[in-house]
Amino acid sequence: xxxxxxxxxxxxxxxxxxxxxxxxxxxxxxxxxxxxxxxxxxxxxxxxxxxxxxxxxxxxxxxxxxxxxxxxxxxxxxxxxxxxxxxxxxxxxxxxxxxxxxxxxxxxxxxxxxxxxxxxxxxxxxxxxxxxxxxxxxxxxxxxxxxxxxxxxxxxxxxxxxxxxxxxxxxxxxxxxxxxxxxxxxxxxxxxxxxxxxxxxxxxxxxxxxxxxxxxxxxxxxxxxxxxxxxxxxxxxxxxxxxxxxxxxxxxxxxxxxxxxxxxxxxxxxxxxxxxxxxxxxxxxxxxxxxxxxxxxxxxxxxxxxxxxxxxxxxxxxxxxxxxxxxxxx
Amino acid sequence: xxxxxxxxxxxxxxxxxxxxxxxxxxxxxxxxxxxxxxxxxxxxxxxxxxxxxxxxxxxxxxxxxxxxxxxxxxxxxxxxxxxxxxxxxxxxxxxxxxxxxxxxxxxxxxxxxxxxxxxxxxxxxxxxxxxxxxxxxxxxxxxxxxxxxxxxxxxxxxxxxxxxxxxxxxxxxxxxxxxxxxxxxxxxxxxxxxxxxxxxxxxxxxxxxxxxxxxxxxxxxxxxxxxxxxxxxxxxxxxxxxxxxxxxxxxxxxxxxxxxxxxxxxxxxxxxxxxxxxxxxxxxxxxxxxxxxxxxxxxxxxxxxxxxxxxxxxxxxxxxxxxxxxxxxxxxxxx
Amino acid sequence: xxxxxxxxxxxxxxxxxxxxxxxxxxxxxxxxxxxxxxxxxxxxxxxxxxxxxxxxxxxxxxxxxxxxxxxxxxxxxxxxxxxxxxxxxxxxxxxxxxxxxxxxxxxxxxxxxxxxxxxxxxxxxxxxxxxxxxxxxxxxxxxxxxxxxxxxxxxxxxxxxxxxxxxxxxxxxxxxxxxxxxxxxxxxxxxxxxxxxxxxxxxxxxxxxxxxxxxxxxxxxxxxxxxxxxxxxxxxxxxxxxxxxxxxxxxxxxxxxxxxxxxxxxxxxxxxxxxxxxxxxxxxxxxxxxxxxxxxxxxxxxxxxxxxxx
Numbered sequence: 001x002x003x004x005x006x007x008x009x010x011x012x013x014x015x016x017x018x019x020x021x022x023x024x025x026x027x028x029x030x031x032x033x034x035x036x037x038x039x040x041x042x043x044x045x046x047x048x049x050x051x052x053x054x055x056x057x058x059x060x061x062x063x064x065x066x067x068x069x070x071x072x073x074x075x076x077x078x079x080x081x082x083x084x085x086x087x088x089x090x091x092x093x094x095x096x097x098x099x100x101x102x103x104x105x106x107x108x109x110x111x112x113x114x115x116x117x118x119x120x121x122x123x124x125x126x127x128x129x130x131x132x133x134x135x136x137x138x139x140x141x142x143x144x145x146x147x148x149x150x151x152x153x154x155x156x157x158x159x160x161x162x163x164x165x166x167x168x169x170x171x172x173x174x175x176x177x178x179x180x181x182x183x184x185x186x187x188x189x190x191x192x193x194x195x196x197x198x199x200x201x202x203x204x205x206x207x208x209x210x211x212x213x214x215x216x217x218x219x220x221x222x223x224x225x226x227x228x229x230x231x232x233x234x235x236x237x238x239x240x241x242x243x244x245x246x247x248x249x250x251x252x253x254x255x256x257x258x259x260x261x262x263x264x265x266x267x268x269x270x271x272x273x274x275x276x277x278x279x280x281x282x283x284x285x286x287x288x289x290x291x292x293x294x295x296x297x298x299x300x301x302x303x304x305x306x307x308x309x310x311x312x313x314x315x316x317x318x319x320x321x322x323x324x325x326x327x328x329x330x
Numbered sequence: 331x332x333x334x335x336x337x338x339x340x341x342x343x344x345x346x347x348x349x350x351x352x353x354x355x356x357x358x359x360x361x362x363x364x365x366x367x368x369x370x371x372x373x374x375x376x377x378x379x380x381x382x383x384x385x386x387x388x389x390x391x392x393x394x395x396x397x398x399x400x401x402x403x404x405x406x407x408x409x410x411x412x413x414x415x416x417x418x419x420x421x422x423x424x425x426x427x428x429x430x431x432x433x434x435x436x437x438x439x440x441x442x443x444x445x446x447x448x449x450x451x452x453x454x455x456x457x458x459x460x461x462x463x464x465x466x467x468x469x470x471x472x473x474x475x476x477x478x479x480x481x482x483x484x485x486x487x488x489x490x491x492x493x494x495x496x497x498x499x500x501x502x503x504x505x506x507x508x509x510x511x512x513x514x515x516x517x518x519x520x521x522x523x524x525x526x527x528x529x530x531x532x533x534x535x536x537x538x539x540x541x542x543x544x545x546x547x548x549x550x551x552x553x554x555x556x557x558x559x560x561x562x563x564x565x566x567x568x569x570x571x572x573x574x575x576x577x578x579x580x581x582x583x584x585x586x587x588x589x590x591x592x593x594x595x596x597x598x599x600x601x602x603x604x605x606x607x608x609x610x611x612x613x614x615x616x617x618x619x620x621x622x623x624x625x626x627x628x629x630x631x632x633x634x635x636x637x638x639x640x641x642x643x644x645x646x647x648x649x650x651x652x653x654x655x656x657x658x659x660x661x662x663x664x665x
Numbered sequence: 666x667x668x669x670x671x672x673x674x675x676x677x678x679x680x681x682x683x684x685x686x687x688x689x690x691x692x693x694x695x696x697x698x699x700x701x702x703x704x705x706x707x708x709x710x711x712x713x714x715x716x717x718x719x720x721x722x723x724x725x726x727x728x729x730x731x732x733x734x735x736x737x738x739x740x741x742x743x744x745x746x747x748x749x750x751x752x753x754x755x756x757x758x759x760x761x762x763x764x765x766x767x768x769x770x771x772x773x774x775x776x777x778x779x780x781x782x783x784x785x786x787x788x789x790x791x792x793x794x795x796x797x798x799x800x801x802x803x804x805x806x807x808x809x810x811x812x813x814x815x816x817x818x819x820x821x822x823x824x825x826x827x828x829x830x831x832x833x834x835x836x837x838x839x840x841x842x843x844x845x846x847x848x849x850x851x852x853x854x855x856x857x858x859x860x861x862x863x864x865x866x867x868x869x870x871x872x873x874x875x876x877x878x879x880x881x882x883x884x885x886x887x888x889x890x891x892x893x894x895x896x897x898x899x900x901x902x903x904x905x906x907x908x909x910x911x912x913x914x915x916x917x918x919x920x921x922x923x924x925x926x927x928x929x930x931x932x933x934x935x936x937x938x939x940x941x942x943x944x945x946x947x948x949x950x951x952x953x954x955x956x957x958x959x960x961x962x963x964x965x966x967x968x969x970x971x972x973x974x975x
Contacts, residue, residue: 082499090497100408266347350868
């Protein structure tokens with residue numbers, strides 16, 4: 001197997017991990033992880049149980065490492081945990097807010113816990129709550145907040161001290177379409193305007209793509225892929241995707257007859273892209289068969305495709321309902 | 331480099347077709363209605379260039395959050411108004427001896443003698459102010475502790491706010507000690523401060539001189555030390571219970587149950603079987619026994635003092651180790 | 666549609682004091698996969714509770730397979746329900762939990778255990794079958810619920826955010842099953858906040874807003890009905906002005922907008938006609954095109970038009 005071109009711009013890595021191993025008794029959570037992470041947006045992916053959470057805990061200096069080590073912002077993760085945690089922000093996946101406090105009190109307390117004076121913390125709390133869109137609700141108690149507002153408050157607590165690195169664990173959990181969009185926009189802006197780094201995990205590949213330009217994928221406690229999303233996407237066979245209305249079967253046959261490699265499912269077809277003539281051929285086929293090609297574009301593989309193909313390469317594919325069959329008596 | 335799956339092609343990405351898209355048919359159907367809305371605002375990232383204070387600033391923040399919460403209704407940890415009212419009643423209740431002293435100094439005649447014996451400074455009253463049976467030590471102090479300690483650690487477990495603490499440069503030791511200290515401070519204020527006020531009031535209202543002070547100071551200090559042990563023990567047991575449970579109510583009720591229950595059971599055993607050894611299991615009685623010795627009163631208990639002391643140490647050690655282990659198991663991330 | 670559709674709501678309203686959860690909703694769903702959309706608070710969870718017999722409608726009638734679920738529990742033999750807010754017995758292992766539920770559906774002990782194992786290995790939990798649910802991560806808990814809903818091969822699946830917390834593998838597996846069951850004639854109702862997920866699963870949708878039914882049916886057909894928003898066809902090509910000149914005089918086209926030298930947008934009232942003519946016109950013009958798209962024929966734009974989010 002060859003090497004992947006590219007990888008990260010590791011001229012100035014802000015996180016460096018070498019040979020990290022973590023064992024919980026006999027269970028190997030992390031099995032020799034080597035990683036360099038630079039600034040910008042980085043997504044951490046992996047199936048459940050791949051070690052993402054453990055990796056975070058190690059980087060944050062929260063658990064004892066079995067072997068290996070690393071540095072975050074130039075500080076050793078084994079010995080300088082508290083220092084590291086003053087420079088980073090962490091947005092937990094689950095509830096981590098006190099429902100009896102108002103948003104501004106909670107964020108202020110979060111700042112004070114870092115060592116801010118009450119006056120500094122109060123001023124920052126207001127600023128940061130405005131940034132996350134809770135300007136009008138900051139005096140309300142958190143118990144009255146919707147999920148979207150709680151997520152925003154968690155984000156506010158995490159960025160109250162303008163950290164250099166922001167770790168987000170499933171930041172769009174439970175958010176509806178507009179709240180989700182807003183959260184992703186906010187995270188993107190934090191990278192572009194704030195100049196910081198966002199390290200994000202999510203099960204929704206779409207979200208990671210919306211914020212990060214690079215990914216690290218873990219499986220079974222090891223790093224299996226590390227690179228820029230656009231470069232990884234280029235490794236997937238180029239195809240033109242079309243959506244056909246009124247005659248997909250005829251269209252498919254026409255294309256096959258004319259020597260094109262076609263895959264089809266319902267009204268969607270993918271034709272292997274062999275240059276300009278492919279598109280021309282599609283249009284010819286459409287005008288000859290009378291079918292309507294309502295959508296035509298170069299299929300751009302997204303992160304989800306990359307993830308699935310990589311998992312397939314590792315021997316794990318998605319299942320279908322045939323895997324659910326065959327029990328006596330039913 | 332890392333890429334186990336690198337190099338040549340990754341292959342073809344999967345196609346998916348949505349249900350209802352059929353085979354590319356032209357006809358589809360639907361029905362519609364209508365509605366509108368909207369909003370806009372400017373999102374600007376503001377950097378922060380301040381510097382963060384050292385460890386004591388952070389720790390003090392934790393302490394303040396818990397202690398101020400009792401006094402002020404908002405801005406800090408929330409205590410239910412009923413809890414705060416009860417605390418107020420308890421603190422006022424513990425100041426009644428001072429009121430009685432004032433009264434006794436104002437009244438003259440036979441009554442004076444009586445009031446003096448009841449409320450004046452003597453061994454029994456000093457001991458009583460800290461460790462007296464009823465209604466104080468059996469009702470007020472345990473209730474006070476229960477209310478202060480309920481939810482101290484269990485809330486963090488329930489709300490997940492432990493993540494807020496530990497994702498910051500706050501060590502488990504800092505967290506634990508500040509929480510313990512905040513509970514102990516409240517208890518100390520109500521128990522020890524009122525005790526000191528009582529003693530001072532006795533001197534002031536009676537216009538006592540240096541001779542009196544010289545006589546009573548050792549007793550006073552004895553009581554103070556006993557009070558200190560009381561605060562320490564109740565806080566430790568209470569906070570251990572709070573760290574085990576997941577609700578404020580459970581922790582409070584268990585604490586009350588433990589203190590009162592063990593006392594009552596031991597007392598019943600004493601009545602029935604005429605032995606005081608079971609009192610070793612009751613935190614209150616071990617403290618009372620020690621207190622009696624410190625203040626110079628004859629003990630109510632048949633068993634030697636050293637056993638009560640050992641029991642007390644054991645209880646504290648057990649509570650603190652439970653507390654420590656529960657704090658170290660608080661999660662920051664979950665998978 | 667037969668007389669006993671899987672789900673039938675007839676002028677159903679539900680209010681809680683002053684607040685209306687669902688407002689005069691009538692719909693029938695029978696067979697296939699239907700997506701249900703709406704913002705938080707639009708009435709989706711109220712609707713699910715009404716379907717599952719947790720709530721009684723203030724007005725109107727709810728029927729599953731022709732029977733009122735509030736009156737009898739018989740429809741539930743054929744229903745599987747997944748919801749994030751449902752609690753499970755944390756002290757049970759997932760195998761115990763799913764096989765117990767299977768037995769409640771009337772299977773024998775042996776059958777229940779076999780089917781439970783299958784369902785759980787389908788959702789990739791075969792390695793942790795004997796571990797207590799309380800120790801599971803969020804994604805794993807979600808998958809247990811899905812296994813529990815599939816174990817008795819139901820005719821109606823009601824799924825409230827089923828893909829929440831699932832990694833892409835699990836998500837694709839579950840989506841495959843949903844589509845396949847739909848094409849086999851089962852009825853599936855799926856709700857999700859992630860519009861792209863719904864788009865991949867189904868074109869049949871129901872949109873709720875503030876408790877009211879706003880749209881129902883095939884998403885493209887719904888789009889076609891929004892006359893106020895004329896259809897746009899976005900074409901990226903080598904020379905937009907030259908291309909435009911070839912369709913300016915065509916009947917279905919009533920407007921062309923130039924976005925830049927390489928993109929143009931055709932406005933039309935009759936999408937079908939326009940697309941019929943397009944391939945030939947493009948070929949005749951000889952201009953190289955790179956893509957053709959309907960920029961607002963997707964759920965996100967649709968919701969925007971119907972419900973007006975910013």
